[in-house]
Amino acid sequence: MKKFELHWQILVALVLAILFGIFLKDYIGYVSWMGTIFLRALKMIIIPLILSSIISGITNLGNAENIGRLGLKTIVYYISTSIFAILTGLVLVNIFKPGVGANLNFQEIVELDIESNSLSDTLIKIIPDNIFSVLSNNGQMLSVIFFAMLFGFFITRVGDKHKQMLTDFFNAVFEVMMKLTMFIIKFTPFGIFGLVAEKVAQQDDLIALMQSMGMYMAVVILALSIHAFITLPLLARFIGKVNPRKHFAAMRTALLTAFSTSSSSATLPLTIQSVEDNAGVSNKISSFTLPLGATINMDGTALYECVAVIFIAQAYGYDLSFGQQVVVVVTALLASIGAAGIPMAGLVMITIILTAVGLPLEGVGLILAVDRILDMFRTTVNVWSDSCGAAIIATSEGEVLKVKA
Numbered sequence: 001m002k003k004f005e006l007h008w009q010i011l012v013a014l015v016l017a018i019l020f021g022i023f024l025k026d027y028i029g030y031v032s033w034m035g036t037i038f039l040r041a042l043k044m045i046i047i048p049l050i051l052s053s054i055i056s057g058i059t060n061l062g063n064a065e066n067i068g069r070l071g072l073k074t075i076v077y078y079i080s081t082s083i084f085a086i087l088t089g090l091v092l093v094n095i096f097k098p099g100v101g102a103n104l105n106f107q108e109i110v111e112l113d114i115e116s117n118s119l120s121d122t123l124i125k126i127i128p129d130n131i132f133s134v135l136s137n138n139g140q141m142l143s144v145i146f147f148a149m150l151f152g153f154f155i156t157r158v159g160d161k162h163k164q165m166l167t168d169f170f171n172a173v174f175e176v177m178m179k180l181t182m183f184i185i186k187f188t189p190f191g192i193f194g195l196v197a198e199k200v201a202q203q204d205d206l207i208a209l210m211q212s213m214g215m216y217m218a219v220v221i222l223a224l225s226i227h228a229f230i231t232l233p234l235l236a237r238f239i240g241k242v243n244p245r246k247h248f249a250a251m252r253t254a255l256l257t258a259f260s261t262s263s264s265s266a267t268l269p270l271t272i273q274s275v276e277d278n279a280g281v282s283n284k285i286s287s288f289t290l291p292l293g294a295t296i297n298m299d300g301t302a303l304y305e306c307v308a309v310i311f312i313a314q315a316y317g318y319d320l321s322f323g324q325q326v327v328v329v330v331t332a333l334l335a336s337i338g339a340a341g342i343p344m345a346g347l348v349m350i351t352i353i354l355t356a357v358g359l360p361l362e363g364v365g366l367i368l369a370v371d372r373i374l375d376m377f378r379t380t381v382n383v384w385s386d387s388c389g390a391a392i393i394a395t396s397e398g399e400v401l402k403v404k405a
């Protein structure tokens, strides 16, 4: 009998979860623990996985020239796709103007516990002042990556004996982490069932939300779809020589997990596994690009930030000048880089952009109610873009992929 593949198991779990959330709301406590445990298990492995994967990725690249070339390609891909995404959002939000005449009465009374991080602060904090304190914080991934890259790089700079020993050691740790990852991945259908059932059960005012915020949500989702189904596939096809359909199929499990968890970091283990085993990207490329991508390459988040800020401006009746819109584009890019790969991180970063263009921070309250739902879509796009990037970069390095066109 043909094996019932994981993504089908997940799809069945999703459907059952939605039904459970709607019809058996009162019994949600009996199943939500599965989601909690699954998320905890994924979060448990993020730090050791990122650390070992980046260090082994960099040492396997071997020399500064390789690291530099790959690093440059990766950054160019990440920045340019994020800018494409932002521009898509910018155009659509200016065409549809969902904020003009938006029903501000809907505003929930919310305690906004959001501090406005300044941009320079976010950037400075990339350099950890204590490596162990960032290692114990899933929200400080950028600092962990920064340290891991330096550590990996300097392994390539020490004498042969130590270099060999440390390279072998981190390769071994990474292999163990991947085995552990595969084990946790087996439970994905149960985890997703618990997570989604709980989320559905909590959304009792979904219809009301859709009515008041429908236009805004539609613009965000439409723009995300254009980026995910047109822009990225074109890049994958013509620059990466990859068949986008096959690549999408290869990534199904990871994309469904991104959708259900709203966290690129929590999805990272599955992203690595899908990109390597299904798409055929080498470990050398994936272990370098994907952990980096999960933290700094967030096309969906960048697009969302841009649409959200302009929506808020429209709702308050501000007309943003061309110059201010340019500021929105640039800060949306930086905010998406700075956002951690965890649920609702993008929402917090919006305060940076609001400050930059002089809009009231309370504006965040307007979009809070639907943020969780949109988070699912933007996180999926974030992970999809990471995976396309890995494939494009692998092809450019001469690899022949399983998903090649």
Ligand code: ASP
Pocket (backbone or CB within 6 Å): 262, 263, 264, 265, 298, 300, 301, 339, 340, 341, 342, 343, 344, 345, 346, 347, 375, 378, 379, 382
């Ligand atoms: N949840 C998103 C992610 O993990 C970040 C965001 O809130 O936009 O990719």
